[in-house]
Amino acid sequence: MPAMLTDVFRGHPIHLPHSHQPDFTSLRELPDSYKWTPKDDLLFAAAPSPPATGENIPLIDLDHPDAANQIGHACRTWGAFQIANHGVPLGLLQDIEFLTGSLFGLPVQRKLKAARSETGVSGYGVARIASFFNKKMWSEGFTITGSPLNDFRKLWPQLHLNYCDIVEEYEEQMKKLASKLMWLALKSLGVSEEDVEWASLNSDLNWAQAALQLNHYPVCPEPDRAMGLAAHTDSTLLTILYQNNTAGLQVSRDDLGWVTVPPVPGSLVVNVGDLFHILSNGLFKSVLHRARVNQTRARLSVAFLWGPQSDIKISPVPKLVSPVELPLYRSVTWTEYLRTKATHFNKALSMIRNHREE
Numbered sequence: 001m002p003a004m005l006t007d008v009f010r011g012h013p014i015h016l017p018h019s020h021q022p023d024f025t026s027l028r029e030l031p032d033s034y035k036w037t038p039k040d041d042l043l044f045a046a047a048p049s050p051p052a053t054g055e056n057i058p059l060i061d062l063d064h065p066d067a068a069n070q071i072g073h074a075c076r077t078w079g080a081f082q083i084a085n086h087g088v089p090l091g092l093l094q095d096i097e098f099l100t101g102s103l104f105g106l107p108v109q110r111k112l113k114a115a116r117s118e119t120g121v122s123g124y125g126v127a128r129i130a131s132f133f134n135k136k137m138w139s140e141g142f143t144i145t146g147s148p149l150n151d152f153r154k155l156w157p158q159l160h161l162n163y164c165d166i167v168e169e170y171e172e173q174m175k176k177l178a179s180k181l182m183w184l185a186l187k188s189l190g191v192s193e194e195d196v197e198w199a200s201l202n203s204d205l206n207w208a209q210a211a212l213q214l215n216h217y218p219v220c221p222e223p224d225r226a227m228g229l230a231a232h233t234d235s236t237l238l239t240i241l242y243q244n245n246t247a248g249l250q251v252s253r254d255d256l257g258w259v260t261v262p263p264v265p266g267s268l269v270v271n272v273g274d275l276f277h278i279l280s281n282g283l284f285k286s287v288l289h290r291a292r293v294n295q296t297r298a299r300l301s302v303a304f305l306w307g308p309q310s311d312i313k314i315s316p317v318p319k320l321v322s323p324v325e326l327p328l329y330r331s332v333t334w335t336e337y338l339r340t341k342a343t344h345f346n347k348a349l350s351m352i353r354n355h356r357e358e
């Protein structure tokens, strides 16, 4: 039995004060522990947003004959794009948004019955990366790995089976979409299925696994001083993100700073994660992103964090490595990478980088 996502943090417990989560709705003023300054996050003020140029991540129509090249280009320049005509039924997007809203709308005491344990991955709580910052983030999350049945039973004693069906259907659709997107991107680099055998399209996707992260960013009394989710890259191959009709997601580009990704109803945002950056030998950028909050509308998002089975070694595709140079990265499994990230956060990538001998 390969190690599963559920077990990755067993040796990396974090002590996050879930039970001190405020009842956001009752706060009229932003407590000091939520006031971020550039000292708390070097990236906090890194940018004019929105940028003067109006440039943004592309919206790509998956039915367009040139979609593969457009995706490849977006992965190289931004590490992110939005997609339309993705084939995921609109009703299912509405269902998962409703489920997410209903979960975070439960009384705090009920949500805490499904609190994430210190060594676990699944359950209710603040984002794992919170342990790297002095200030608190203005958000709450719920992570699902494997079956949500046990947690959902505690949250919704009556309706849990319906909600489990929605999650299962959503993950099924996301799995298919994610591998389709990965192959469109790889094919734009001239990489074919023989080059990455473990990810072959015929192998019924059993080589993949995923986590689903539900996020809630409540209305905030002082949004300019608060941070919804601090800047990070995802430790995935790809992340597919659904956001409700409220802006907040920002992606960073070295030359433009923070750019707000506008919600486009019915579309999905795709992020390149660190593992895809490694696989592409650095050609695809894993996008630095964060979530801001606002004073008038609660924001919901659903991230499908997708990667390989835990025992698969990920290394740069040989075809993309110059014959006279080392691959940019050593090989790692997803589990190894998540553990490196749990200890070293944004330095994880540089820790597995091969340095050229000079």
Ligand SMILES: C=C1C[C@]23C[C@H]1CC[C@H]2[C@@]12CCC[C@@](C)(C(=O)O1)[C@H]2[C@@H]3C(=O)O
Pocket (backbone or CB within 6 Å): 005, 121, 127, 128, 129, 130, 143, 210, 211, 213, 232, 233, 234, 235, 236, 305, 338, 341
């Ligand atoms: C499979 C994953 C990917 C995780 C860890 C684990 C389960 C939860 C994911 C997130 C979701 C929220 C942002 C993030 C940065 C976090 O704190 O938890 C993600 C992290 C990562 O991409 O590194």
Ligand SMILES: O=C(O)CCC(=O)C(=O)O
Pocket (backbone or CB within 6 Å): 213, 215, 229, 234, 241, 243, 248, 249, 289, 290, 291, 300, 301, 303
């Ligand atoms: O809420 C968002 O838009 C971003 C969420 C995110 O980055 C994550 O869950 O990894």
Ligand SMILES: [Fe+2]
Pocket (backbone or CB within 6 Å): 232, 233, 234, 239, 289, 303
């Ligand atoms: Fe993310």
